[in-house]
Each structure stands twice: as structure tokens, then as C-alpha cells.
Amino acid sequence: MAxxxxxxxSSLPFEAAPGIGEAxxxxxxxxxxPAEAGVWDxxxxxxxxxxxxxxxxxxxxxxxxxxxxxxxxxxxxxxQVALRIQMDGVTHNVFSDDPKVGAAARAWxxxxxxxxxxxxxxAGIEAGVMQRAxxxxxxxxxxxxxxxxxxxxxxxPALLLRHPGWLRQMIGxxxxxxxxxxxxxxxxxxxxDGRWWQVAQRTQxxxxxxxxxxxxxxxxxxxPEAFRDLHVQRIASSYRCLLDTLEAAARExxxxxxxxxxxxxxxxxxxxxxxxFEHAYLARYLxxxxxxxxxxxxxxxxxxxxxxxxxxxVHGLLRRLDDDFCDPLELxxxxxxxxxxxxxxxxxxxxxxxxxxxxxxxxxxxxQGFMPGIAERLTGEALLLPSLPTWWCGEAAAWDDVRHDxxxxxxxxxxxxxGRTSQLRQSQSAAIDDDPDAWTxxxxxxxxxxxxxxxxxxxxxxxxxxxxxxxxGGGRWHVLPGGMxxxxxxxxxxxxxxxxxxxxxxWVLTDGPVDTFSMLPQRLQVDDIAERRRPVSSRTGENLxxxxxxxxxxxxxxxxxxxxxxxxxxxxxxxxxxxxALSALCVRxxxxxxxxxxxxxxxxxxxxxxxxGMGRTDANEGTASVAFNLASLERASMALRxxxxxxxxxxxxxxxxxxxxxxxxxxGELPTRTLVLPALDRLALQLAAVTGAQSDRMTRDHGWxxxxxxxxxxxxxxxxxxxxxxxxxxxxxxxxxxxxLLELFDSIITFRAxxxxxxxxxxxxxxxxxxxxxxxxxAGVLRRLRTEIGxxxxxxxxxxxxLDLLPAxxxxxxxxxxxxxxxxxxxxxxxxxxxTLGHRAAALADRVGERYFTLAQGVDQxx
Numbered sequence: 075m076a077x078x079x080x081x082x083x084s085s086l087p088f089e090a091a092p093g094i095g096e097a098x099x100x101x102x103x104x105x106x107x108p109a110e111a112g113v114w115d116x117x118x119x120x121x122x123x124x125x126x127x128x129x130x131x132x133x134x135x136x137x138x139x140x141x142x143x144x145x146x147x148x149x150x151x152x153x154q155v156a157l158r159i160q161m162d163g164v165t166h167n168v169f170s171d172d173p174k175v176g177a178a179a180r181a182w183x184x185x186x187x188x189x190x191x192x193x194x195x196x197a198g199i200e201a202g203v204m205q206r207a208x209x210x211x212x213x214x215x216x217x218x219x220x221x222x223x224x225x226x227x228x229x230x231p232a233l234l235l236r237h238p239g240w241l242r243q244m245i246g247x248x249x250x251x252x253x254x255x256x257x258x259x260x261x262x263x264x265x266x267d268g269r270w271w272q273v274a275q276r277t278q279x280x281x282x283x284x285x286x287x288x289x290x291x292x293x294x295x296x297x298p299e300a301f302r303d304l305h306v307q308r309i310a311s312s313y314r315c316l317l318d319t320l321e322a323a324a325r326e327x328x329x330x331x332x333x334x335x336x337x338x339x340x341x342x343x344x345x346x347x348x349x350x351f352e353h354a355y356l357a358r359y360l361x362x363x364x365x366x367x368x369x370x371x372x373x374x375x376x377x378x379x380x381x382x383x384x385x386x387x388v389h390g391l392l393r394r395l396d397d398d399f400c401d402p403l404e405l406x407x408x409x410x411x412x413x414x415x416x417x418x419x420x421x422x423x424x425x426x427x428x429x430x431x432x433x434x435x436x437x438x439x440x441x442q443g444f445m446p447g448i449a450e451r452l453t454g455e456a457l458l459l460p461s462l463p464t465w466w467c468g469e470a471a472a473w474d475d476v477r478h479d480x481x482x483x484x485x486x487x488x489x490x491x492x493g494r495t496s497q498l499r500q501s502q503s504a505a506i507d508d509d510p511d512a513w514t515x516x517x518x519x520x521x522x523x524x525x526x527x528x529x530x531x532x533x534x535x536x537x538x539x540x541x542x543x544x545x546x547g548g549g550r551w552h553v554l555p556g557g558m559x560x561x562x563x564x565x566x567x568x569x570x571x572x573x574x575x576x577x578x579x580x581w582v583l584t585d586g587p588v589d590t591f592s593m594l595p596q597r598l599q600v601d602d603i604a605e606r607r608r609p610v611s612s613r614t615g616e617n618l619x620x621x622x623x624x625x626x627x628x629x630x631x632x633x634x635x636x637x638x639x640x641x642x643x644x645x646x647x648x649x650x651x652x653x654x655a656l657s658a659l660c661v662r663x664x665x666x667x668x669x670x671x672x673x674x675x676x677x678x679x680x681x682x683x684x685x686x687g688m689g690r691t692d693a694n695e696g697t698a699s700v701a702f703n704l705a706s707l708e709r710a711s712m713a714l715r716x717x718x719x720x721x722x723x724x725x726x727x728x729x730x731x732x733x734x735x736x737x738x739x740x741x742g743e744l745p746t747r748t749l750v751l752p753a754l755d756r757l758a759l760q761l762a763a764v765t766g767a768q769s770d771r772m773t774r775d776h777g778w779x780x781x782x783x784x785x786x787x788x789x790x791x792x793x794x795x796x797x798x799x800x801x802x803x804x805x806x807x808x809x810x811x812x813x814x815l816l817e818l819f820d821s822i823i824t825f826r827a828x829x830x831x832x833x834x835x836x837x838x839x840x841x842x843x844x845x846x847x848x849x850x851x852x853a854g855v856l857r858r859l860r861t862e863i864g865x866x867x868x869x870x871x872x873x874x875x876x877l878d879l880l881p882a883x884x885x886x887x888x889x890x891x892x893x894x895x896x897x898x899x900x901x902x903x904x905x906x907x908x909x910t911l912g913h914r915a916a917a918l919a920d921r922v923g924e925r926y927f928t929l930a931q932g933v934d935q936x937x
Contacts, residue, residue, distance in 0.1 A: 098132040099124060101144045106525060106532035114264050114522035115534060116189065127190040127304070127583060128525075134300035145530045151296050152186045152528060158292050159184060162720050163727060164285075164355075166571055167348040182285065182351070183576035186527045188293050189537060189559040190304070196555065196582045199262065199270055199541060202459025204551040207258045207543035209445070210277060210436055212452045214254035218245055218432060228447050232468055232511050237489055239278070239397055239434025243404055247421050249430040251323050256428035256545045257283075257316060262459070263538045264522035271519055272442070272461045273538060277433040279394040282540055282558040284352025285577065287313070287359060290556065293579035306581045308589045312544055312554035316392075316428075317360050319547040323426040324390030331376075331387070331424060337609075338390035339365045339379060343399065343411045345712045348572065353394050354715030361608075362392065364716040367400075369611040372415030375422040382615040382776050382926040383867040390426045397434045440466040440488045440514040463517035467510040476515045477503060488514045521569070524561055524578060535561040538569045539580060555582040555589075610777040616927040617713045618777045622785030623919075624707040625768065629761045630792045630818075631700050635665055635688065636754045637817050639747055642673070642681050648810045650674045655805035656814065660684065662795060664698030685744045689737040700757070701737075704730040717777065722767045729760045779862050780926065786859045787919050793819060793850055794912035797842060801905040809833055815842070819850045835900040836892060843885050843904060852885035852911060859918075866926070876921055879914045886911070 102117075103124055109115040117128055124132065138147035164182035191199070216223050217240075223229045234240050259280030261273045290309060294301045317338075324336035342353040344366050357364035363379070370388065371378050378385040393400070399409040401416040419425050435441070443464035449457050465472040466488065476483060486498055489512060506513045523534030538561075542554040559578040560569040569575045610618075638656055641648060657672035657680060670683040689701045711718055711726045736753035737745040768785075772778050796818050805811035812833050816822040819842050829837045846853035863876050887907050892900055 095133040095135075098135045098144055099129060102128065102132050102525075102532065105145060105530065107534060109523040109534040112266055113520050113534075114266055114268055116264075116522050116537065117525040117532065117534070125190075127192055130304055131190065131297075131300050134303040135297070136299055148186065148527050149530060155184055155186055155292055155296060156181070158295070161724055162288065163351070163715075163724050164288055165351045167346065167350065182288075183571070184289055184292060185561065185576050185578050186296065187525055187532075188297075188579040188581040189524050189539065191580065191582050193583055193585045195270075196584075198458070200553045200555075202270070202272075202457070203260055203541050203543050203553050205449075205453070205455065205458050206260060206272070206275070206445075207255065207545075207551045209449055209453060210258055210275070210433075211253070211255050211545075213436065213448060214430070214433055215252065216452070218247060218254075223448060223451070226451070228451055229441075229444050230466070230468060233438070233440055233444075233466060233488070234435060236511060237435040237438060239432070239437070239490070241397065241405075241417075241432040243417050244420070244430075244432040248423075249420070250327050250423055250426045251547075253323065253426075253545060253547075254430040254433060256320055258429075258543045260459075260541050260543070261538055262541055263519055265519050266522075270459060272459050273519065274439065275437060276540075277429055277436045278396050279429065280540075280542065281349045281352065281394070283313070283316075283542065283554075284349070284354075284356035284359070286542075286554070286556060286558045286580075288352075288355060289558070289577060289579040293581075301581070304581065305584050305588050307555035307584045309554055309556045311589055312542070312552060313360060315546055315552045316544045317362075319545050320390050320392060320426065320428050322547050327389045327424060327426055328387075331389075333387055333389065336389040337379065337386060338392065339363045339370075339388055340392040341365055341367070341370070341395050343367075343395050345709070347394070349394070350712075351715065357716045360392075363608060363611060363614075365611055366613060367395070367410070367412045369613045370413045370416075372413060372419050375415075375419055375424055377413070377416065377419045377425045379609060380612040381609045382612060382780065383609070386609055388425060390428070392428050397431050400431060434490075438488055438514070439464060439486045439516060440468070442516070443472070443514075462519055465515040467506050467513040467515060470510075473506065473510055473515075480515065482518055483515050484518055486514050486516060488512050524559065526561060526576075535563070536569060537561045537578070555584075556580040608775070610775060610780075612927045614714065614717065615777055615780045616923065617710050618717075618781035619784035619922065619927070621707070621710045621714065622768070622781035622783070623788040624703055624710055625761070625764055626785045626788040626792070628700065628703040628707055629758075629765070630789075631663060631665060631703060632754050632758050632761060633818060633820070634659065634663065635684065635700060636751065636758065637814060638665070638673075638684065639681070639751055639754070641814070642677055643747060643751070649805070649808045651803050651805040652808065652811045652814060655800045655803035655811065658803060659796060659799045662799060663792075664702075665700075681747065682744060685747065685750060688745065688750055689734060700754075701730075701733060704733055717772075719767070719771065722764070722771065725760060725764055725767070729757060729764070732760075733757055776867050779865055780922070782862050783859065783866070783922060784919075786855055786862065787915050787922070789850065790852070790855045790859065790915040791912055791919075793842070793852065793855065794908045794915065798905055798908035798912065801901050801908070806835065806838065806901070812838060819848075821848055821850065824848065835897045835904075836895075839887075839892065839900055839904055840889065843887060843907065844889055846884070852887075852907070856880055856885055856911075868925075872925065876918060876925070879918045879921065 106117055117125065119125055135144065138144050159181050166180060166182050213223065217234065224231055224234065255277060257280055259276040259282065261275070262270050263273050264270050286309065320338055321336060324338050328334065328336040340353060340357040340360070340362050342350060342364055344350065347353065354364055365379060369380055371380055371385070373385070377388045379388050395411055398406045400412040401414060402409045402412050403414045404417045405412070417431065420427060420431055442461040443466050445461055446457055449455060465476050467473040484498060485506070521536040521538055524537035525532040526535045537559055539557050539559045541557040543551045544554065546552050557580045559580045560571060560575045561578060562569050563574050563576055571577065638660060641656065653673035657666070657674070660666040661668055661670070666680065666683050666687065671679045673680045687699045690699045691701050691705045708726055708730045711723050715723060733753055736756070737750065739745050768781065796815065800806055800811060800815050806815065813822060816825050821841055825841050841848060841851065843852045845851050846857045848854045860877060860880060863873055866873055885907065887903060892903065895903070
């Protein structure tokens with residue numbers, strides 16, 4: 075706390091140490107490694123002094139804590155940034171070129187210092203980006219319409235017609251309001267002379283906006299004084315502009331179809347997308363549902379969202395899925411990510427897409443060589459922002475011009491390869507001659523060097539900025555004042571995040587007033603409230619259902635594994651029936667494999683089998699270990715990123731990673747009992763926290779109720795199984811067996827307080843079956859199940875088949891029905907009830923899935 079107070083106080087002007095500004099200037103100047111010759115240094119002037127923006131940044135830095143050097147303070151803040159990234163779960167999925175390796179999530183990389191752009195520089199960038207965005211809009215209008223550019227030879231037909239991103243299915247189709255593009259991204263870099271150049275452009279579903287916002291939140295937390303004193307322009311209004319423009323167009327579509335309020339959703343490829351985090355983050359920030367292709371369906375040229383309440387019409391689609399994956403009927407037939415019939419809905423004009431399908435060909439590097447002539451034809455203006463010199467080898471004259479001069483140039487594929495827009499290739503004239511259309515040559519640009527702080531020094535690294543243009547709906551463009559700056563980790567490295575690059579926040583300084591806009595729009599009216607309630611898609615409902623099931627299942631497994639190891643550790647003489655029951659239960663739930671000797675036969679072998687399977691994350695040989703269920707729980711939570719708090723999701727991730735780390739041993743060695751028991755204790759506490767978050771920190775909408783039904787269904791299966799196996803193995807004839815069962819039901823304290831040393835079957839039946847006040851008793855679980863099922867969406871007649879699977883009241887057994895029964899009769903009644911409820915609980919899980927997660931094609935469930 076003292077350290078936090080020191081940091082807070084040191085930021086006040088009257089607390090700053092004398093000369094801190096000069097000291098900061100000296101630190102940044104003296105600890106900056108020189109940039110190589112022939113590149114633009116973003117930090118320093120040619121004479122070695124700090125550029126004006128960086129001088130002002132240094133003067134705005136607060137004094138570090140007493141006795142701490144500024145360099146040490148900056149090193150500490152580097153660690154804070156990394157910790158914040160980890161706590162927020164910001165990830166970027168990296169895909170290996172080896173298909174056997176697949177994808178691996180790694181933490182997003184954000185450097186401490188921002189890139190600073192002066193107002194005059196930004197004015198030039200902004201004007202150039204706005205011009206280019208409007209030019210792309212006009213190109214799409216022409217090329218899918220009258221095609222003057224093709225007829226007049228301003229764009230070679232071969233370049234267009236061979237590109238898979240040119241969609242012949244969309245020729246002659248005018249999107250709603252005539253807008254093909256709602257957002258466009260431009261990758262810019264500064265050359266050695268200080269000029270900004272366009273390197274590439276992205277139009278399908280430009281990525282990065284979610285990371286841009288998170289980068290800004292992290293960076294401003296580290297340097298709030300500098301952010302304020304440098305008058306850095308805010309970026310929130312750009313996100314509001316994007317949402318307002320898309321909602322306005324969707325509203326027009328909804329009005330033309332006679333619908334009410336428009337529904338806008340964000341379409342993601344799913345959790346394995348390399349930028350899935352930003353999809354979830356952006357959906358939450360914009361307040362729109364995050365959906366996958368399987369959540370949507372097309373009926374009668376209309377797009378619908380499959381929700382737990384039925385089909386809801388969708389009027390706007392913020393798309394983060396590449397064109398060719400969007401519709402398996404008309405595009406890639408192997409796509410499992412798209413929506414069959416989506417192109418037909420687009421042609422019918424019943425859905426607005428940001429961006430419209432068919433813009434992918436604009437991302438080809440070859441297009442850049444024809445942009446100056448196209449700009450003159452469509453706008454009557456010269457390009458304000460130059461492109462890299464570009465030669466499309468499909469033009470014989472262009473190829474002849476550069477054929478013998480490739481050493482200082484780069485060769486790229488004209489058309490997409492390996493899932494990427496374009497690939498760098500070795501400059502081999504023979505390969506180009508074989509298929510010149512497939513190759514494009516571009517001039518090589520030496521990117522400017524941005525300062526990166528690390529290990530007490532500033533290192534210059536190549537930097538490229540992605541800038542976003544957003545349509546405002548009035549025929550104009552708005553440029554987000556900032557962007558995503560990417561830097562190479564090494565001097566000779568790539569700035570691509572996929573290939574190990576890192577990112578910076580991008581600060582655009584302003585001489586005028588700072589935009590104080592917030593994402594909070596105008597004051598809501600009463601009629602707006604109902605429209606703002608978020609629907610629960612069928613997929614989201616299913617993931618929540620399984621989130622509840624996996625949480626409960628993992629908790630039950632931890633309790634059982636812990637009880638088993640403690641019994642072994644106690645080395646007491648438990649009756650053979652108890653050992654047999656415990657062994658059978660461990661095998662039944664997957665903690666131990668089939669065929670292992672029981673505890674009664676060989677305690678050592680059973681323990682080894684239990685410990686060997688504890689950390690396995692596969693389900694081979696019938697096992698489903700604690701680690702396997704933790705991994706399943708994490709996968710379910712990953713698909714719910716936009717609904718779970720950062721703390722909730724982070725705790726689930728930490729459980730899985732921490733448990734795996736706790737069981738780490740040398741190769742070929744098993745974790746020991748003394749290693750596993752503390753790990754299970756920690757996991758039990760963490761699961762209690764997750765349960766608390768699910769119970770008290772989530773909105774009680776239909777999704778929450780499905781999660782709760784899933785958890786309670788899993789609990790009913792678990793307690794039924796435990797009681798049945800103990801009864802079948804006659805393990806409740808001793809105090810050890812009763813105590814163990816009560817421990818598994820988490821009811822031993824209440825039992826001893828109520829019945830002292832009574833251990834007869836009637837007392838046990840009251841505690842684990844009949845008393846509805848006990849959370850894990852049959853009656854307690856069933857009472858809550860009936861309540862939550864009754865609140866699920868749909869009319870009472872739709873819920874009744876679910877309720878019919880459960881006893882109408884209580885546990886289906888009364889205390890009075892046991893009057894006069896002996897121990898054997900009570901045991902038989904309990905076993906029969908456990909078998910029945912176990913089967914009914916499994917059937918209930920299936921029925922819930924059929925009712926809420928699968929929408930039959932032949933059933934009209936529109937709402």
C-alpha cells in the first residue's frame with residue numbers, strides 16, 4: 075500500500091522532485107541505442123536530440139519513488155504491462171506452418187512506450203487515408219456495377235477475374251444504402267525521408283480494433299500524466315461512429331422488412347481464430363452479440379440468429395470472417411465457419427454486412443500499381459498518400475522493367491496463398507516467367523525505427539502503423555485518431571504479430587481540444603430498454619450449460635480424488651466394502667482406468683493408477699481426469715469470453731495452468747501423494763471462487779439459468795451415482811462408509827450436529843435424500859432444478875416435458891413412506907431412487923439440448 079501511495083503522490087506537480095524533467099530527458103537520451111544509418115529515427119533528430127514530442131513526453135513523466143532511478147521505474151512498468159495483459163487474458167493465437175502443431179495461444183505483446191505522431195503529421199495521414207477509403211468505395215461500386223475501370227483498361231481483367239476474392243455472384247448487387255465498405259484499414263510506414271507510405275490495405279474484416287482499445291487502456295494507465303499533458307486525442311468516438319453507421323443502415327433494412335428494432339451481431343470464426351480475443355473484446359465494448367456461423371441460419375432469404383427463445387431476425391453483420399468462408403453453398407464447400415445461404419440474403423438486401431462480401435481482391439499487392447490512374451479517373455485527384463512502387467508482372471512491360479533489378483525489391487504472390495492475402499517469395503525470374511500474373515514486385519521500404527524500452531535501455535525497432543477509416547453514413551469517412559503500431563522484436567525481424575512482432579499504443583497529439591466523447595450514447599428512453607436486452611444464442615446457451623456441468627463435475631472429481639488419497643494416506647483399516655465402493659466410484663467417473671486392481675486388492679497399484687491419470691488431458695482408456703475436465707472447463711469459458719468477467723475467465727485459466735504446474739515432475743516420474751493433495755486443496759478453494767462468481771456475479775438471464783440447470787443436472791447425476799455405488803457395494807454398514815459418503819455430499823458437519831453418533835440408514839436417508847435445505851441432497855437439488863426449469867424461456871407447455879422427468883415435489887420419496895422399514899428395505903428404496911434419478915437426470919440433459927440448442931429445420935420458431 076505504501077508503494078501505491080508513493081506512486082500516486084509522486085504524480086502531483088508539487089510533489090515532483092526538482093529537475094525530474096531534465097533527469098528524464100537525460101535518461102531517454104543517454105539510454106537510447108543509435109538507430110542504423112539510412113532510416114528515420116522516431117525518437118531523435120539527426121543531431122541526436124530528442125524530437126519535440128518525446129521531449130514533452132519526458133517532461134511529463136512523474137518522479138519515481140525515492141531512491142529509485144527512472145530507468146528502474148520504467149523496467150518495473152514493463153512488468154506491470156505484462157501482468158495486466160496476463161490478468162486480462164489478452165491472447166493472440168499463433169498458427170504453425172506444420173499442420174500437426176496447429177494453433178497455440180500466446181499472450182498479446184504490448185511495449186511500454188507509445189508511438190507519438192505530431193498534429194501536422196497526422197493531418198496528412200488523415201487526409202490521405204480518407205481519400206483512399208473513398209476511392210476503394212467507388213472502385214467496388216464500379217467493379218460490381220458498370221465496370222468502367224475494366225472497359226477503359228485502368229484495371230487488367232486478369233488481375234480481377236483470377237482473384238478468388240472477386241465474387242461473380244455479387245455482380246450487379248447493390249448493398250443496402252449503396253455502401254460496400256464500413257471500415258478499411260491501411261498499413262503505413264515512414265520512409266527514410268520522413269514521408270509516410272502505404273504498404274498494404276485490408277478490406278474484408280480488418281482486424282485489430284479490439285487490440286487498439288485494450289492497448290490504449292493499458293498505456294494510459296502507465297502514463298496518465300503524459301497522456302493528459304500531450305493532449306492525446308481519444309478514440310472512443312470512432313467506435314461509436316462504426317456502431318452508429320451500421321445500426322442506421324440496419325434500421326433501414328429492418329424498416330423495409332416491417333421488423334421492429336434492428337439486430338446487429340459480430341460474426342467471428344470462433345475460438346481458434348488468431349484474433350478471437352479482440353472479437354470478444356470488441357463485441358463486449360460495442361454491446362453486440364458475438365456469434366459464430368453455426369449460430370445463424372438463412373430462411374427465405376432472411377438471416378436469423380438461433381437463440382434459446384427461437385429465431386430472431388438479424389439485420390446487421392459486423393464481419394470478422396473472411397469472404398470465402400462465409401457461405402459453404404456458394405463459396406468454399408469445406409467451410410464449417412459460414413452460414414449456408416448468406417450470399418442469397420446479401421443479394422436480397424435483407425442484411426447489412428460490414429464489410430460487404432466481395433472486397434478481398436482489393437487486398438492484392440498488385441492493385442497498388444494501378445491506384446494512381448484509378449484515383450484520377452474516379453475522383454479527379456492525385457493520391458495524397460503514396461503507395462510502394464509496384465509492378466504487376468502480368469503486364470509484360472512492367473515485368474521487363476524490373477526483371478534484371480530485383481535485388482533491392484521484394485516479390486509477393488499476387489493472389490492469396492496458404493490462407494494469407496499475399497506471401498513473400500524468393501526473387502526467381504524463372505518462376506515468374508512460368509506464371510507472371512501470379513507475381514507482383516514492390517519496392518523495398520526501410521521502415522522507421524520506434525523506441526522500445528527494455529532492460530534499462532531504448533532500442534530502435536522497425537515499425538508499421540495500421541490506421542482505420544470508418545464510414546460515417548453520410549458519404550464521408552472518419553479516421554480513428556490512433557491505430558495499431560506493430561514493431562519487430564529484432565532489427566531484422568518481421569512486424570507481423572503472427573511471426574513474433576509486438577505492438578505499441580499510437581498517440582495522435584492535437585493542438586486543439588481533446589475529444590471527450592464516451593461510448594455512452596444519448597439518454598435511453600423507456601421504449602429502448604426492452605430492445606437493449608441481449609439475446610442468448612443457442613450456442614452460447616449450450617456453452618453456458620456445459621460451463622455449469624464442467625464446473626460441477628470438476629468439483630465432484632476433486633472432492634472424490636482428495637477423499638480417496640486421504641483414505642490411503644490415513645492408512646487405517648477401512649472395511650473391504652468401503653474400499654470396493656470407493657474403487658468402483660473412481661473407475662465409474664474416470665479417475666482410474668478400467669481393470670486396475672481395487673483398493674482392497676492393492677492399495678499401491680490403485681494409488682499409482684490414480685496419480686498417473688490425475689494430470690492427463692486426454693480421455694484415453696476411459697479416464698476423464700481432473701486435468702481433462704479443467705481443460706474442458708477452460709474451452710467452454712473460452713467460447714464465452716464476451717460474457718464472463720476478466721476475473722472469472724482468468725481464474726478458470728489459472729486453475730488449469732496452476733494444477734498442471736503443481737503436478738510437474740521429471741520425465742517418467744509420477745506425481746506423489748504429498749504433491750497432489752496440496753494441489754487438490756488449492757483447486758478446491760479456486761473452484762469455490764468460480765462457483766461464487768457463477769452464482770452471484772452473473773446476470774440472471776436465460777443463459778445463466780441454463781448454466782444453473784446444467785450444474786444442477788450434473789450434480790444430480792453425481793449424487794445419484796455415489797449413493798447407488800455405495801449401496802450396491804454394501805459400504806454403508808460401517809461408520810467409515812457413512813462418513814465417506816457424507817464427505818462426498820459435503821454434509822458431514824450438518825449430519826454430526828443433527829444426529830450426533832447415530833449412523834442408521836434412516837438418518838442417512840434424511841440427510842442425503844429428503845432434506846431440501848441440504849444443497850447436495852436429492853431433494854435440495856431437485857427443488858432448485860424445478861425452479862430454474864420453470865423460468866427457462868418458452869410457454870409452460872414447452873417446459874412441462876422437462877419437469878415431467880422429475881418428481882413433482884421433494885425427492886420422489888417421503889419420510890412417511892419409510893415408516894417401519896428396516897435397514898435393508900430403506901437401502902433398497904434408496905438404491906431404486908438413485909437409479910431412477912440418475913437415468914432421469916441424463917435424459918433431462920438430452921431434452922434440454924434438444925429444446926434449446928438444436929433448432930429443427932422443419933419447425934418455424936421465429937419470434
